[in-house]
Amino acid sequence: MAKPPKENSPITEHLAYLLAQANREINRQLELRLSKEGVPVEQWRILKVLSDGNGHSMGELADAVLLNHPTLTKMIDRMVSDTLVYRVQDPKDRRKVLMFISDRGKALCRRLNSLAVSQEEHIVESYGGKSTNELKRLLESLIGSAN
Amino acid sequence: MAKPPKENSPITEHLAYLLAQANREINRQLELRLSKEGVPVEQWRILKVLSDGNGHSMGELADAVLLNHPTLTKMIDRMVSDTLVYRVQDPKDRRKVLMFISDRGKALCRRLNSLAVSQEEHIVESYGGKSTNELKRLLESLIGSAN
DNA sequence: CGCCAATCCTTGAATATTCAATATTCTCAA
């Protein structure tokens, strides 16, 4: 029943490869939609996480949006220049920087959400709602078991 | 039944995000294993595709290993320096370059396969063989429906 | 045939990411 690939199996039978392939394709599609607003996928993730209105530290944010710390710092620099987000030093722990979303960021985030939702609707249409939900459930469980 | 996320849903409910997260985690684990041989995941993919012994053009290879053409060209440059693969101009169509794996590349590929298989066995152990197979099936089907 | 557009790969410049080191602040135990 449990059946990992043999050593001479084609690469397409490896879970790691299938995940990379699916991720690449779905991400490419999403990127294409978000390009209407000239925003990379990572910035949408950042805005979405911050749109709860709470302050999030850089470390917390880096984990949440799947970016390394230095990469996030530089991306946040750009977003601050674009006045989408702003930094506030955490008064409780001054090593930390709390990130907040601006009004402009919120407005952009709403437009991006709408693009992202429309993409997922498109996937559900061609792939099926049942498959989509089942896939999400399995992915969540995989992520859970990997930690 | 079909239930795409609402616009205010957390990002963790988006398929695109779950795929990115799972891919990142599994890839990180695989990278860690392959680092015993000092080889990035992409080079393992290249060697694995070429290990059928046939010549593969750069374009074909780029698609198969999920890399853009210029990135592949530069990675192949390094692998040629390491004498893992070699280039041959396609006699049928001299615009093309056919890539072949060397004996040294084959030997390395065998060691890498063993590391990769052991990773997937580890996943099957903690995640379950049934879930793994079901997830693979769904991913294949998603990739199919996205093209 | 001869030419023009398309295909294939590579290159170089611009951009982005990563690694290692640094600065700052906090924690906690001596």
Add this chain to the structure above:
DNA sequence: TTGAGAATATTGAATATTCAAGGATTGGCG
């Protein structure tokens, strides 16, 4: 209380990726 070590974020240099352009070859149509 203070000093060593941990945690947090940023920076700069090294590395890698991407974008746009170029050179070579082919296919096909006038």
